[in-house]
Amino acid sequence: MKKVWFLLLAVVFATVLVACGNSEDTSSADETNNATNENDVTEEANTEIDKLSVGFVPSRDPEEIITATEPLKALLQEELAGLGFDVGEVDITVGTNYEAVGEALSAGTTDIGLIPGGTYVLYDDGAEVLLTSTRAGLSIDSEDPADWNDNKPTEPTEEQVTYYRSLIIAGPSAKGQELAEKVNNGEELTFEDLNSASWAVMTSSSSAGYIYPTLWLQDNYGQKITDLDNLVQVDSYGSAFARLAAEQVDILVSYADARRDNEEAWQGEFERKNSIWDETNVVGVTAGIYNDTISASKNSEKMTDELKAAVQQAFINIAETDEGKEVISIYSHEGYQEAQDSDYDKERDAQVILQEAN
Numbered sequence: 001m002k003k004v005w006f007l008l009l010a011v012v013f014a015t016v017l018v019a020c021g022n023s024e025d026t027s028s029a030d031e032t033n034n035a036t037n038e039n040d041v042t043e044e045a046n047t048e049i050d051k052l053s054v055g056f057v058p059s060r061d062p063e064e065i066i067t068a069t070e071p072l073k074a075l076l077q078e079e080l081a082g083l084g085f086d087v088g089e090v091d092i093t094v095g096t097n098y099e100a101v102g103e104a105l106s107a108g109t110t111d112i113g114l115i116p117g118g119t120y121v122l123y124d125d126g127a128e129v130l131l132t133s134t135r136a137g138l139s140i141d142s143e144d145p146a147d148w149n150d151n152k153p154t155e156p157t158e159e160q161v162t163y164y165r166s167l168i169i170a171g172p173s174a175k176g177q178e179l180a181e182k183v184n185n186g187e188e189l190t191f192e193d194l195n196s197a198s199w200a201v202m203t204s205s206s207s208a209g210y211i212y213p214t215l216w217l218q219d220n221y222g223q224k225i226t227d228l229d230n231l232v233q234v235d236s237y238g239s240a241f242a243r244l245a246a247e248q249v250d251i252l253v254s255y256a257d258a259r260r261d262n263e264e265a266w267q268g269e270f271e272r273k274n275s276i277w278d279e280t281n282v283v284g285v286t287a288g289i290y291n292d293t294i295s296a297s298k299n300s301e302k303m304t305d306e307l308k309a310a311v312q313q314a315f316i317n318i319a320e321t322d323e324g325k326e327v328i329s330i331y332s333h334e335g336y337q338e339a340q341d342s343d344y345d346k347e348r349d350a351q352v353i354l355q356e357a358n
Contacts, residue, residue, distance in 0.1 A: 046081065049302055051089040055101040055110040057119065060261070060330060061238045062094040068330040075324055079314035085307060097235060098205045102127065108299035112311060114331065117290045117347040118207035124341065130312050131294040132339040135332050137161040138256055145183050148282035154257065160335060162291050165256045166208035168216070168284030170197075171244035172272070176251060180281030189283060191221040197250035198230035200240040204354075208255040209237070211350050212286035220284075238262065244280070245270035251283070257332060290344060292331060312338060 054072070056065050073090040080087050093110070095101035098119045104110035106126025113127065120129055136156035140148050148154070148167065170176035170183075175197045182189060194217075202209025214225040225231070232249055234240045240252040241262040259276050266276035294315055296303045318324035319335045328334070 046086040055113045083310040105297045121347045127295040131336040133291045133333040134160040134335040145282040163288035166212040166286040172279040173247040200249040200252040213253040
């Protein structure tokens with residue numbers, strides 16, 4: 001009996017030891033699991049940026065751009081916060097001209113710039129392209145100016161494109177109408193015809209307002225834009241259309257859908273009796289121009305590789321929202337896609353030809 005009781009006590013004792021061991025193991029495992037779970041839910045803090053400066057070129061009236069892009073500040077802050085960057089302030093400015101924005105990017109005083117391809121390649125030593133804009137194509141995409149006149153007004157299409165054209169547009173002045181009539185009658189304009197008109201052009205870094213019209217003149221007439229006798233340099237396309245409406249100039253050069261943007265102003269602010277489509281005609285069409293860029297300063301200490309990637313994604317996301325679409329429509333942008341420097345090699349060729357022409 002003693003042996004039996006001894007064996008029973010031994011079994012009970014062993015069972016207690018095992019139970020205690022299992023309890024300790026379970027407790028230890030629970031502590032480990034809890035620690036692991038706490039590490040899993042710990043998130044890395046966002047990087048804080050005190051201010052991000054965004055520069056726009058004055059392709060529209062500066063006050064109009066400032067008003068239209070005001071919502072971009074909050075949109076950009078919200079998107080960047082979700083991508084790891086808390087931005088205290090987004091400062092939006094409009095340059096006095098295209099060169100001013102390029103110079104600000106090069107100097108690092110502006111962090112991000114919305115600039116045309118022509119401006120980008122002039123300042124690519126201090127700027128890095130992040131995105132190119134996409135926009136709706138137009139119902140007319142012909143190199144024959146008469147096609148634009150026979151089928152006006154132009155309308156947007158659902159197709160997204162990465163290029164646009166510059167148009168040489170004759171206005172309601174007697175000379176403008178004379179040149180338009182020749183084109184619509186199937187006659188070829190001579191350089192003497194064009195030189196007898198007064199032209200409104202943008203600064204020399206504007207793709208649609210200077211560079212590609214220069215290439216058009218060189219390709220068709222062996223001349224450059226500075227060979228024209230009557231040039232008026234304007235600071236925005238709005239100013240160019242105001243001068244055309246007032247018959248202060250006979251011809252202007254602009255991006256292909258600029259008449260759509262100035263349709264209301266033509267009979268409103270510019271006080272013309274008839275529509276812009278009735279009183280203007282295309283007399284020349286340039287080759288395709290690669291769309292505007294969103295570029296980052298190479299000399300801004302804020303613009304790290306991580307922030308550049310976040311800015312890329314932020315603008316892509318913004319362009320997919322209704323509010324964002326409304327904001328970027330000020331530049332006729334409808335979306336963005338990632339860009340690379342080589343996308344603008346054609347612009348570099350244009351710049352080389354332009355420099356040689358000058």
